Amino acid sequence: METLREQMLFLLDQNLYDSADLLGCFLMSSMNSCTDLSPAARAENLILYGDALYGKREYKRALSVYKQALQQCRVGPKQSSSSGSRNTLQIGSRSSSSPTNTPLINEHDVKFKIALCHLAVNDARSALSEMEGIPAKARTLRITLTQARLYRITGYERAAIAFYKECLRQCPYALEAIIALAEMGVTQKEMQPQGQSKNTRLTSDHLDQVRWLQRYAEAHCAVACHDYKGGLEQLSQLGQRFPNNLHLTLETAKVEVALGKTGDAMHNFEKARQIDQFNITAMDEYSLLLRSKSGHLEMNRLVNDLLDIDVGRPEVWVASAVYWDMREDKERAAAYVDKSIRVEERHGLAYIVKGNIALSMNRPEAALSAFRKAQALKPDLRSYQGLVQALLKIPKHKEALFAARDAMKAMSHSAKALTLVGDVYAHIPDGREKARKFYESALRLEPGYLGAVLALADLHVLEGRNNEAIALLQKYLKNWTDDALHIKLAQILAATGKVGESLKHFQIALSMNPQNELAKKGLDRLEKQMKGVDPDALEEEENEVEDVDGDQQEEEFL
Template sequence: MSVVEHVREMASAGLHSNVRLLSGLLLTMSGNNPELFSPSQKYQLLVYHADSLFHDKEYRNAVSKYTMALQQKKALSKTSKVRPSTGNTASTPQSQCLPSEIEVKYKMAECYTMLKQDKDAIAILDGIPSRQRTPKINMMLANLYKKAGQERSSVTSYKEVLRQCPLALDAILGLLSLSVKGAEVASMTINIIQSIPNLDWLSVWIKAYAFVHTGDNTRAINTICSLEKKSLLRDNVDLLGSLADLYFRAGDNKNSILKFEQAQMLDPYLIKGMDVYGYLLAREGRLEDVENLGCRLFNISDQHAEPWVVSGCHSFYSKRYSRALYLGAKAIQLNSNSVQALLLKGAALRNMGRVQEAIIHFREAIRLAPCRLDCYEGLIECYLASNSIREAMVMANNVYKTLGANAQTLTLLATVCLEDPVTQEKAKTLLDKALTQRPDYIKAVVKKAELLTLCINR
């Protein structure tokens, strides 16, 4: 067994630190004596060394070694073309051992995403011919295209994932989030539903999340509840988390907290959605519970945005805005797509008087979550704080038209109308409509009280 084969075996066994030390020494030896290893052996050493760097999270260094490996592979391919096979079968096992060039490119793309160099990640994956792209490559490309705003390319890549793996549920969610019709997505899974027992729930699941992504909270809640009541899917943590989030979006904080608590009891290590849960607890003044939740989440993982957001909510509602700003920024650093982190940082900036900076964060939150009313509320509060009543009115009217005439949008529009004596009568009409729809909607009740106070003080 050659020394390179020993390195390969250690890599397969997950002995990354050992691989890094030995491959580094062997590559130095190769540099000092180019004849020491064959071109294919040097290619392998570079890949295994780069893999060990990737494992140590030295992504920039890993990229440089992967690049060298690809250059070496290119030289190796040219050599093999110049020297065609002589039919000697002894060379076959060695060629089978060579690390996949496609896998190397995927690892490079992973490094680029960790370095927040998404354009480079897209470029390296785009260079792989379509027919050679594995499902994980298409999934990464779909997510990268979506983040870059290249929606058509993203849809194509998600569909390719589903063609290869029709039960890839995250790819289904990706398509629904890009406004692909639920019926079209369901048609891509119909064959697998019919061929496998106990998958009849999937078409209902797709319908539920189609409602989620069109902002139809009521029908989404009803559909997920019908799924959750089925004995086989009862007490599913993901469904409970989705219900909690939907109740939150619908302004039903009581039921939202209840569902978050049920999910948390089923899975004490749950992180997803806990940022929203912490925010709701903080709004209710349960700061001790928020502090305990933050500590528990940090014990689970400090590499997710949620614990930082929860701690930030504790600081924000304790009126420590500078600390809330720092914690929100840290959460965004860990996950730039965290809507709750953007809202936290935006609110902290607004309360510190840095309204224009806050507006940028609320706009980004709207881009990421166009169906969440609280993102628009934050932006409108910024406009009102800077006396930009016209901009606030335009935004409130847009939300009213986009998300429909429900108690929340009616109250938001009424909130802006209250700022101008000319439109205060309109505010009364809007609030009456909101309270007719939902007599228990607290925000509408509060705004109606404000309006009555204004009328008394005239």
């Protein structure tokens, strides 16, 4: 048995989990047939076998084995909590011990392993229950960080904040803790990321480290408070200090998306791909940006690349869902986004994409559920927008107004949030005047926010003021060149019978973005109208043909 144990240790240290699992079967068989083996020695053997199963991602089997080991630990001698560990996941004694020798087992390490198994199968509360049994003096940085995450997942934010702060006290470079604290509303000063005692001599190098850590915390605090301009400024300064930094480049791109700087965001996402072509982090965000630009070829290339890198990441399946949604295959898109949630149920963007797909399939109740989940994980403007759209479709105007006002409170200086409140009032017959005021307030706050321009133009059309809508769009086209503005203007011009001008703007939109489906469809309809053909009648005939074909196929099947 001693030889089996030594070889198990060797295989685990080499990360050869399949071989360790096979050999572990022989170790378990030998152990069960040995009557004079001490409980501590049995616990050690069980821990080794559990480590092999954990390494193979067979978490429920590993959980069962670790629990058996813990029972043995409780009847054998205990190891000091300050003892070393074999490695990150396999915390056991390296010492060779015979059945007659008594190995020392750290019960707290076994509890941590059990917690990791619970966490791996998405049972956060059971994981937390195990972690709370580990005393403070036995907590390593990794244990403290894991317990902070569990408190946050289970909704105990005050405890999570205390544990994340303890992580920073132990290691001010635990950037994961800084990000989490910022998202929970903790200010940079409260974090005190420097973790420096008063007696420590401050060298110039240390001061530099303190400055950039503070700036890093300030950037994330600003983004968490929806102060995207302030966050972008801090990230830009960090980018000058650390050029070609993948993490900073991706964070900058995401903030630029929130600010509506799609061109700059596209540049930074492409730069991130050049820095590391095998990176998957935030590539689902990139896919959404590509979709907004109708980048079919780029999307196809991105999704294929991601599938080749790692199918075990949720971002891969979110990007796949976005791609098939762009291809109008809604069912496949929905299946892929559900797959991303099965891979990682706390990936917030997956629920936003799921909600938008449900809206496009006219399933507002399902969309509402998805957006609420996204909101619970990480509130942002997109989840607020989704909530409002879903509630308006149900329709629940009062609840939609509450959601829009919550967005306005959370993002008091956001033109997009003001526009969202206007959108709700626009759906209420006696609220259109309020809607106009909110749209105009949004444009005063941010003159370049084209979402408010398009919404105000739609409101003018809704109230029969087509000429005002045309004048508004022409005014903005003098300073902002955007294909969406040209399409909206072309649609209104076509509705008012100004076919020639409408045709010109559709063509301009297509020249700016050849993949724009709205421009293609609008131009196609306009050309049919110019030929004296009713495009709506043709569409009805095509639908009738499709229905007949479907009936014939059903009869053949029966």
